[in-house]
Amino acid sequence: MEKETAVQMSERFRVGALLAMAGGLLDAYTYVMRGGVFANAQTGNIVLLGVRAIEGEWGGVLHYLLPILAFAVGVIAAELIKGKFRYAQPVHWRQISLGIELAVLLCVAFLPQALDALANVAVSFVCAVQVESFRKVHGNAFATTMCTGNLRSGTEQLYQFLRTGQRDHLRRAVQYGGIILSFIVGAALGAWCSGLLGLRTVAVACIPLFIALCLMRANKTAL
Template identity: 60%
Template sequence: MTGKRQMSETYIIGMILAVVGGFLDAYTYISRGKVFANAQTGNIVLLGVNFAEGEFKEAAFYLLPILAFFVGIIGAEMIKKRHKYNENIHWRQIVIIIEIIALLIVGFIPSGRFDMLSNILISFVCSLQVESFRKVNGNAYATTMCTGNLRSATEHLYNYKQTKDKRILKNSLQYYGIILFFIVGALIGSILTHIYFVKAVLFALIGLIAVFVLMFIEEVEVINENKKRV
């Protein structure tokens, strides 16, 4: 053991995944029926509203992404349990591969009546991501939603005002930074979706591929350091 932090918990990974998260939220809202596939709170509210109004078909439009999110959480935990000690590939890299495949499929699904399928796949992707990548520099965070990050950032900022501990301030700024990158991702997603429409989701693969490669680089560094100690 080198005592080195896992690459999956570094700030650069959190930054890239936050951009991807913001991108996907903008993409589904603009091109896939105004559904937020990342965080399910809005979908749950709209599910209840449509049920109350007797719009059962519309309710199903919001129910299925919620169920896909549920399945994704379970799937991420199953992958972790089965591949946690895999020496050839990190279990989180397997998650990234699944995300890439799912988004590739979404990029070739026509808009209109197939939007439901796209939203299901993207909700599945986002649940895999939020369950698998949960820490940056030891602090809990989320890459597909901002509410928890905003709470943590503001809480740390308040605590800094009380203690003047610069480490707490650093944590606060990191949370705000993740939120900023999420906004940048939403901005990029909005621009590209207006230009390329359903195909715009393919640009999100750039970030996921970068994360996949970066995790391999870190694994190589860890192996090399271990060899030096032998």
């Protein structure tokens, strides 16, 4: 079993769980408060884009196309940050990614309902930066802004445990389950806060992101 001291802080479960919580909250926020758009699950947006296209609702096509394009731009932005700041000191490139996420989300909190399209673009961009910057937990591939891959991998690890009895497979299955649960908690929190805070709910996602940033800053030797 891999020792925690050998694992980068950005790949530790506690950071992954915090990021997944933020991811779930953001998806619920854009769906509930910003016109039924999925900030993270671009598959859903692509399906809805196709439906609107066949219906001839070109305004609806643009409604879903913009966050899809923003997600692609976010992936490119994360790669550019990594390429430029990969060996930067004392600030790690993943900390820069989190800093950008925090700044963008705080701006989104003040966008009025009339600018839902811009809000969805910004949140989709943030989610792409996150999913591209944080891709592993304890060396295993994870996603902190969507659950399909995690569900598949977690179920596979559970099956391997039942087949072989090796506890390492069970540990990984539990980790995947924990990330999924954190995402669900974040989504539930986002839906609940939407009824209380309205458009400002997006700022709540900054809390787990800021905690994750502090954890990374506190452990500079294992980012």
